[in-house]
Amino acid sequence: xxxxxxxxxxxxxxxxxxxxxxxxxxxxxxxxxxxxxxxxxxxxxxxxxxxxxxxxxxxxxxxxxxxxxxxxxxxxxxxxxxxxxxxxxxxxxxxxxxxxxxxxxxxxxxxxxxxxxxxxxxxxxxxxxxxxxxxxxxxxxxxxxxxxxxxxxxxxxxxxxxxxxxxxxxxxxxxxxxxxxxxxxxxxxxxxxxxxxxxxxxxxxxxxxxxxxxxxxxxxxxxxxxxxxxxxxxxxxxxxxxxxxxxxxxxxxxxxxxxxxxxxxxxxxxxxxxxxxxxxxxxxxxxxxxxxxxxxxxxxxxxxxxxxxxxxxxxxxxxxxxxxxxxxxxxxxxxxxxxxxxxxxxxxxxxxxxxxxxxxxxxxxxxxxxxxxxxxxxxxxxxxxxxxxxxxxxxxxxxxxxxxxxx
Numbered sequence: 001x002x003x004x005x006x007x008x009x010x011x012x013x014x015x016x017x018x019x020x021x022x023x024x025x026x027x028x029x030x031x032x033x034x035x036x037x038x039x040x041x042x043x044x045x046x047x048x049x050x051x052x053x054x055x056x057x058x059x060x061x062x063x064x065x066x067x068x069x070x071x072x073x074x075x076x077x078x079x080x081x082x083x084x085x086x087x088x089x090x091x092x093x094x095x096x097x098x099x100x101x102x103x104x105x106x107x108x109x110x111x112x113x114x115x116x117x118x119x120x121x122x123x124x125x126x127x128x129x130x131x132x133x134x135x136x137x138x139x140x141x142x143x144x145x146x147x148x149x150x151x152x153x154x155x156x157x158x159x160x161x162x163x164x165x166x167x168x169x170x171x172x173x174x175x176x177x178x179x180x181x182x183x184x185x186x187x188x189x190x191x192x193x194x195x196x197x198x199x200x201x202x203x204x205x206x207x208x209x210x211x212x213x214x215x216x217x218x219x220x221x222x223x224x225x226x227x228x229x230x231x232x233x234x235x236x237x238x239x240x241x242x243x244x245x246x247x248x249x250x251x252x253x254x255x256x257x258x259x260x261x262x263x264x265x266x267x268x269x270x271x272x273x274x275x276x277x278x279x280x281x282x283x284x285x286x287x288x289x290x291x292x293x294x295x296x297x298x299x300x301x302x303x304x305x306x307x308x309x310x311x312x313x314x315x316x317x318x319x320x321x322x323x324x325x326x327x328x329x330x331x332x333x334x335x336x337x338x339x340x341x342x343x344x345x346x347x348x349x350x351x352x353x354x355x356x357x358x359x360x361x362x363x364x365x366x367x368x369x370x371x372x373x374x375x376x377x378x379x380x381x382x383x384x385x386x387x388x389x390x391x392x393x394x395x396x397x398x399x400x401x402x403x404x405x406x407x
Contacts, residue, residue: 015104017041019144020049020090022159024059025166025194026070027177028403029158034077036144036327037108045102048081049093060163060197069190073179082116091131094121098134105136111143166194169203175395176402184392218266228253234269238260243269247372250379317344 019037023030037046050070052063061069063085071078087093090107097105109117118141126135158177165174174194175187182190192202222228232245234255243255243262254263320343 005052014102014162015044016092016100016102017044017046017105017106018049019047019108019110020051020093021061021109022051022053023066023070024051024053024061024159025162025190026066026073027158027162028179028399029177030070031074031179033108033110033144034074034080038077038080038104040108040142046080047093047097048077049087049090050081050083052085052088054197056197056199058163060194061167061196065193069193072186073182075181088265089131090117090121091129091134092125094136095132098136103136104140106140106142108142108144114141114143117141126155163194163198165190167198169195169200170205178399180396180399184388184395187395222248222251222266228266228269232271232289234271236264236269238268248376250383298332320344335356 005308017037017040019033020091021030021033033305034048037048038089040046041225042201048070051059053059054062064083067081067083070081074081087096107117107121121141122139124131125139127133162174162177165171165177171188171191174191175184176192178187188203196202218227227246228234228245229246230248234243234245234253236243236255236257238393241257243257243264246256246261246396247254249263252263254261255268255269256262320348324342
């Protein structure tokens with residue numbers, strides 16, 4: 001039977017492209033499938049149908065939630081993602097398209113499922129069954145140029161990996177499988193929706209799952225609270241002076257020496273227990289000359305003969321302190337016994353500086369503590385904001401890199 005060119009054009013206008021999948025959960029792999037579907041359709045109509053299967057293992061998202069998430073993740077194709085609870089299988093989708101008046105249909109699927117669907121949907125074309133009847137003039141099943149992102153095992157690394165990440169409470173890996181349009185807030189909601197569908201507890205704290213490379217080990221230890229606290233004794237590296245930590249800032253500390261208070265970056269100081277003698281030995285090994293009394297930076301507090309360093313202790317304790325320092329100065333740097341507290345350290349009291357006294361006189365002890373607490377809270381809030389921004393940038397960078405690697 002021959003057709004006129006006019007008839008051919010009329011039938012061409014009634015061609016429709018579609019895909020059918022689980023998208024549980026939707027991923028960047030599905031985004032590439034939809035992009036290919038829209039490109040192939042050109043000026044023709046196209047539809048996206050999602051299955052309604054739901055279980056805690058492979059289909060954690062409810063149908064309505066899945067539609068909402070898919071539309072949010074792929075806004076360009078949102079109007080083509082169909083919400084119809086009557087369409088539960090690919091046969092239901094075909095019948096619906098046939099009822100709309102389409103005579104030619106093209107199904108776009110992952111490259112690994114072309115043969116399967118080609119045989120399956122053509123087998124029932126023109127045959128009435130449980131799903132009803134569809135009778136297209138032409139049915140084509142074409143490849144989207146990639147494997148099905150819904151397939152199980154290695155072939156479905158996209159959707160399977162997302163479920164595995166949610167099950168392992170690994171938000172970092174999960175977020176890398178989402179498109180760039182999804183912000184951090186929505187990414188967390190999707191992550192928790194998948195976990196909830198799996199019967200797992202929703203996650204509220206996400207920062208522990210951000211596996212970023214430490215920018216600086218000292219900084220990381222300081223932020224985590226493992227390094228430097230108010231009252232700690234430290235060594236100022238460039239002068240070898242002993243100082244006491246008075247204020248802990250975001251990435252700095254304010255220390256107090258016998259000569260006053262100073263603001264120091266974290267790299268400019270080191271813990272007294274670990275660095276006292278190691279610092280001195282390193283300077284000597286480097287050939288740096290010893291500073292003389294009266295010279296700027298002369299470490300008076302490290303002079304075991306200094307009266308100031310033995311002030312307030314008995315003669316017997318003073319002798320023990322001198323013996324302690326002389327003995328430990330000869331030990332190896334990696335000998336832990338070299339850094340034990342000296343006799344009298346436990347009961348020693350530090351002298352309040354004139355600056356601290358003046359501040360207390362002006363504002364009072366309570367006001368001083370309140371101001372310090374407010375400052376610390378502000379610094380913590382700033383650190384939290386920086387942390388969230390860093391996470392967003394890292395997730396965006398990783399997602400872009402992953403998109404470039406995906407064929």
